[in-house]
Amino acid sequence: MTPLRRQRFILVGLLVLGVSVALGLALLALRENINLFFSPTQVKAGEAPQQTSFRLGGMVVEGSVRRPDDDLTVEFTLTDTVEQVTVTYKGFLPDLFREGQGIVAQGMLNSNGLFEAKQVLAKHDENYMPPEVADALKKAKEMGLK
């Protein structure tokens, strides 16, 4: 083989190898790490998966936030104005978590239908609603009108 051929051969070989390994890894990792979003209405309709982590979003119902114990466990209810799901979470709530605010919680449903959140996210903007939550509220409203 001429040096040029050999160089091209190495180049192409490395590229193909690198890209295919990376693509395989990427697709595998993507499949395992995608978090689907569901609204309370979808959860009540049984569309949300059991035993698998997903994102739940909605407005925190006024007066629903309570702390049963002295530790950091907190319970609150999320709504999309049609249905409600109760969330339990142990840990730090974000700065902008408050009643009436739209938030997204990541976690899974337990056997009692309670959503056990691993993470609670709120947006850092006064008038800002997480886009998924805004979308879910809109859909719920449309359903209510029908």
Next chain:
Amino acid sequence: MTAELGLLALIIAFCTAVVLGIVPLYGSIRRHTTCIAVARPAVWVQLVFVAIAYGCLTYAFLDNDFSVSYVANNSNSKLPLLYKISGVWAAHEGSLLLWVLILSGWTGAVTIFSRTVPDDMIAKVLGVMGLISVGFLSFILFTSNPFSRQFPPVTEGRDLNPLLQDPGLAIHPPMLYLGYVGFSVVFAFAIAALITGRLDMAWARWSRPWTTTAWSFLTLGIALGSWWAYYELGWGGWWFWDPVENASFMPWLMGTALIHTLAATEKRGVFKAWTVLLAVFTFSLSLLGTFLVRSGVLTSVHAFASDPERGLFILIFLVIVVGGSLTLYAWRAPSIRSVPGFNPVSRESALLINNVLLVTTTATVLLGTLYPLFIDALGLGKISVGPPYFNSIFVPLTVPLVVAMGFGALCRWKKDTFARLRGDLGMLLLASLLAGGICPLAMDHYSLAAASAGTLGCWAMFTAIRGLWIRATPGRRWQGLARTPRAYWGMTLAHSGIGIFVIGVAFTTIYSTEKDLSMAPGERFSVGRYEYQFDGVQNLSGPNYVAQTGTVIISRDGRLIARLSPEKRRYLVQQMPMTEAGIQAGFWGDFYASLGERLDDRGRWAVRVQYKAFIRWIWLGALLMAAGGLLAASDRRYRTVARAPVREPAAQTTPILSG
């Protein structure tokens, strides 16, 4: 009047940019000297008028001119001076103005520092940069005018987003933009070279210092952003794989590939076509970064602006830039001839591995960042891709990258043999294994993962230093080191920075401790060897906020170690709560405390206490990389006049061993 003056200046700058984008390019193709001569003055006129516009907006902030909606939305009369100045780039319109100001600045710098470049080449480079200015200036003028007034005017502004009221974040965007926009220079050089069809080694030499400088600023910008997230968001994390972080990280990865392949192109005349392609991709990713962050398409804490019209504009702009460059590339690429031939064992091979890995990494980050957007756009549902995806891909791709880096630093260009390298490699591997294996012994518990990361980090540092050592002539080492060009020192510094970064990341991940506690005043809690005592909170007030400051005392065996004052601030205008972490920084680790919320009426608070081992090493590594880049860019050889007929290296017989 100031706002109108600013707008007028912006319009004049736009017209100048149009002239700059057309006349010199035409002149250089038609060999029309007068048209070529237009380039340099046009650059300066544009710079002056953009600077005037920028100054006007800054003045409007300082003057509390709340009739300008941008000022009213992002400032307040009680805002401290520093944040009035940085407020200019706090949101969409102003940050674009900063973008254009920096672009004009880079263009001006090209006219000053590229005196060795032939006039017709520089005319094309400046012309291409002028065209980019046209794109951004028309974007500002047609969709995002920062000077638009509102009627009736308000008497008080809505204040700067409290998240942005921080010195670290005040200088984060300018650094980041210096990097993003800096890549426009190498892009312009690449396009100019494609137009001429003369992709010789000279264009690589001309664009190298620019690219390395831009890359250094981008490195600094990303590091600043990470540091800010660490102390300001109150979670103690330093990287979240948030789409906005990815937006700045992708051009960095691609830019890293680019600075390495530019070296190969300049020194050896290989990878010419590939280098041009990388220059196009790097700048396109910078544009994509701006698009992702500023169009509000992301579901992210960072996306403050949202306006589909703007998004569409940037998208079209992006399509024109990428599509246009790739078309030009497809047309010209067949005529590009790389100097053929290098051994599988050579520095070129190592750089090839570097490029394959870096480009693959960029592609996977891009996939993870854009995938949710595609799914959403196709109406297939709302999803998000979490950090585990990025971590599971990034780590396996980075490890071979660092291994190859050490190998490449020792290899000769073109042709080397394992037989020659065996001694050095073996010794360095042994030293790295030893040092890496010993490191974790000093920690709480031994971790094999930490030992492996330590070995990898040491490998990066040892090989870099060994490379420098070999380079200096034996016998007269110190004189040799003094005479080693700055470019080589820069490489050594940057590669060592990678090593320190790797160790920092691994040790932070493995040896940090975190505990969320519910604490009443006076209560104590032990985490590991440390005892944390919470002493309640006091009320304080700042210029535009009120705060509750807690006191957390950390002791070990009854000895006081740190006294932290985490704060919970409430900014008065936007009524937004903010967490300010209390941090005691240390070379080996930080003590970190943040306040959650008050849990009951007896003063019980949610308190998060953390020990972040080796966290400073992450930013120290990044600082070394940036410093190395700047040092390399200041190398004397870039300033000397390019030797006119470019040497074809195939004719050389002596092996070259240089950075």
